[in-house]
Amino acid sequence: MRIALFGYGKMGKMIEEIAQKRGHEIVAKVDVGAEDIDYASMDVAIDFSTPDSAFENITGCFEHGVPVICGTTGWLDQYNEAVDLCNANKSAFIYASNFSLGVNIFFELNAHLAKMMSKLNKYKVSMEEIHHTQKLDAPSGTAITLAEGIINNTAYTSWQLEASGEKIIPITSKREGMVPGTHSICYESSVDSIEIKHTAHNREGFALGAVIAAEWIQGKTGVFSMKDVLNLS
Ligand SMILES: NC(=O)C1=CN([C@@H]2O[C@H](COP(=O)(O)OP(=O)(O)OC[C@H]3O[C@@H](n4cnc5c(N)ncnc54)[C@H](OP(=O)(O)O)[C@@H]3O)[C@@H](O)[C@H]2O)C=CC1
Ligand SMILES: O=C(O)C1=N[C@H](C(=O)O)C[C@H](O)C1
Numbered sequence: 001m002r003i004a005l006f007g008y009g010k011m012g013k014m015i016e017e018i019a020q021k022r023g024h025e026i027v028a029k030v031d032v033g034a035e036d037i038d039y040a041s042m043d044v045a046i047d048f049s050t051p052d053s054a055f056e057n058i059t060g061c062f063e064h065g066v067p068v069i070c071g072t073t074g075w076l077d078q079y080n081e082a083v084d085l086c087n088a089n090k091s092a093f094i095y096a097s098n099f100s101l102g103v104n105i106f107f108e109l110n111a112h113l114a115k116m117m118s119k120l121n122k123y124k125v126s127m128e129e130i131h132h133t134q135k136l137d138a139p140s141g142t143a144i145t146l147a148e149g150i151i152n153n154t155a156y157t158s159w160q161l162e163a164s165g166e167k168i169i170p171i172t173s174k175r176e177g178m179v180p181g182t183h184s185i186c187y188e189s190s191v192d193s194i195e196i197k198h199t200a201h202n203r204e205g206f207a208l209g210a211v212i213a214a215e216w217i218q219g220k221t222g223v224f225s226m227k228d229v230l231n232l233s
Helices: 010-021 054-063 076-088 101-120 141-151 204-217 226-230
Strands: 002-006 025-030 044-047 068-070 092-095 124-131 158-161 168-175 182-188 193-199 222-224
Touching (some): 010 204, 044 204, 054 068, 068 204, 076 092, 076 222, 092 204, 101 141, 101 193, 204 226
Parallel strands (some): 002 044, 124 168
16 A cells, blocks of 8 residues: 555554554655645555644545545534535545554443443543643543533533543643653542543554554445444444
């Protein structure tokens, strides 16, 4: 498979390593200020760039019929527009706030736990995410997906950074050293607490998931998710 990397930072470099080990070719590394992008050379584009550049990168690919795997977070106010452009151009698209298998299992666990908790009505939920100090967005995309999983299964209606309120999920974002990504969800009652936590030890899991998604999307048209790729539920 001929892969173009949009964003050649920490994730772009890790994806290159894993893709090459799986026998793929990196045909382009598109970083800031790139000109004359050769879309015809690509079977798929993998975008791990920045919140400000992802939308333009993605939609440029759609206009040239190149399928896109996007892991960039912090641009989702334009997600619906990207979906429309993908469909209009009969291209293919997967966005995931987190491509690791472990986190996608954690998403399922989170939704199941939320469902059980909503029946008890005795616990208050809160969330914490910890990432490296270079991260541009807060809360993390993964924390937002986790919050949506809780909102879809309970009486909670929204999330907010450092908030309090009856139906608001409070999220605490910490930025420390080189932390690749840690997410925990805590349910607290007057008598006990229950916590679930995912800790990434490095970036390999994110990168492998993105390459597997790129392999999976070949020959497909439409908008998909990691649930489709991993066949988890
Ligand atoms: N979904 C997932 O599983 C994961 C998602 N992420 C997300 O992926 C994104 C990238 O993360 P990471 O690799 O750690 O970040 P980095 O900052 O290490 O890399 C981002 C790269 O994008 C480049 N860039 C800037 N502007 C453009 C542009 N217009 N077009 C293409 N590239 C550009 C940057 O260049 P320069 O430095 O010169 O500005 C940099 O090289 C983040 O949004 C992060 O949250 C991260 C890990 C996992
Ligand atoms: O910026 C990162 O590093 C990460 N970003 C993603 C997010 O915002 O959830 C995924 C992972 O946690 C690492």
